[in-house]
Amino acid sequence: MADLQEYKCPCCGGAIQFDSALQKMKCPYCDTEFEMETLKEYDAELKNDTEDDMQWETAAGSKWSEGETDGLRTYICESCGGEIIGDETMAATMCPYCDNPVVVMKQFSGMLRPDCVIPFQLDKTAAKEAFKRHLLKKRLLPKVFKEEAHIDEIKGIYVPFWLFDTDVQANIRYRATRVRSYSDARYIYTETSYFSVLRGGRIGFDRVPVDGSTKMADDLMESLEPYDFRGAVDFQTAYLAGYLADKYDVDAQQSSGRANERIKHSTERAFANTVTGYATAVPESSNIHLSNGRSSYALYPVWLLHTTWNGQMYTFAMNGQTGKFVGNLPVDKKAATRWFFGLAGICSAVAYGGAWLLWLLGIL
Incomplete structure (x- = not known):
């Protein structure tokens, strides 16, 4: 299974993403819109994807210290080939080079599948x-x-x-x-x-x-x-x-x-x-x-x-x-000090006025 999943526009090949205003998937390049139901087959097809076996050996660099890479994950963007670095909990992100949205499918392996999602209704x-x-x-x-x-x-x-x-x-x-x-x-x-x-x-x-x-x-x-x-x-x-x-x-x-x-x-x-x-x-x-x-x-x-x-x-x-x-x-500390003393002055005036009224009534 591929580590990263991108939803490609069948019209222009660009990466499509969820549009919170339309509540549909939309291609930002050609403005083609897709109903969510049409993309359900994507999740089923992901199981049939095979993983590339492309291992390289190099003598450059030095070994990481023990525990230094704990929680660190790297992925390759399938659109531009750029390297995406994230932690062990990252499940979706944007490529920092081409800005394409990607879903880290490997992160879902061995994890419980969400029962539901509340889609974004408001944009950036x-x-x-x-x-x-x-x-x-x-x-x-x-x-x-x-x-x-x-x-x-x-x-x-x-x-x-x-x-x-x-x-x-x-x-x-x-x-x-x-x-x-x-x-x-x-x-x-x-x-x-x-x-x-x-x-x-x-x-x-x-x-x-x-x-x-x-x-x-x-x-x-x-x-x-x-x-x-x-x-x-x-x-x-x-x-x-x-x-x-x-x-x-x-x-x-x-x-x-x-x-x-x-x-x-x-x-x-x-x-x-x-x-x-x-x-x-x-x-x-x-x-x-x-x-x-x-x-x-x-x-x-x-x-x-x-x-x-x-x-x-x-x-x-x-x-x-x-x-x-x-x-x-x-x-603003100065504004807070002025506000505090102003409030204290109002309270003092109210207390004085109340005491004066009680004195007039013969209670004090």
Whole structure:
């Protein structure tokens, strides 16, 4: 089997790629469009490909040290012959010489096949515009950052996700309080009553996502949620053409711990919302039991953007389906100080005005 798979245009021979706007494969050279169904036979034909046996021997160079090449992979672009270097999790990329999209078919051998994929709905231009909008109306953002900020790198990548379905039976006990105040001619009294509040019931979870790549920060990926799973389709490698893609390096079993954390937190929050009418409600014990647990493997679309300012790199991400944009920004310390003291002044004025009003009413 060939290491790299390119989808060639039968009209002009150029490399075709998935167009997020058309939801079809399109040749960027002759503008020919192809329905996704017509490319399904490609995946079946890949099994019949044979691998070239072209070994060369050379005395040039020196041997790598032990462990120095761990995780390093090299491939040859079938369009221009250029060498593509990547790591062991790279599953789709662009040739750095001819810019043709390629899918690293060998990376899928021995790995689970994705059950589904949410195709990109938004292109690179939309990601750039979202970055500009992200900088607007940020009062504490340094002005020079707005003026000088430029995108060092932007890439569309399919991120591997494990999706967890489960039913939850939960029993949670809360220690709750109610507070009542009253007074007489001499004292103000506060009475606190304590209650033991029990909550039990069932709740279901569908497709709780956990990213399966150690390259992606969990908090960054979770900030891009939610994805609309109604846009998911059966997986075809053709969807990867024109984008980067990682295969998972954290399997479903290893990801289940993060899924359990999210499910437990969401369950406790949902049950806590039913404990009303109390001043405080603190959980004392929690028993959560999972049943009918299932997991599936999906690829979700993400645009990653990087910019460097004052020697520090800032990473931003955009949901390639919905356009939700997240990322941290630098803070103008002088503007933040002015804002803090201005807010403090307003609070002081409000407090003074409130005390003056109470004095007029004879309460103080």
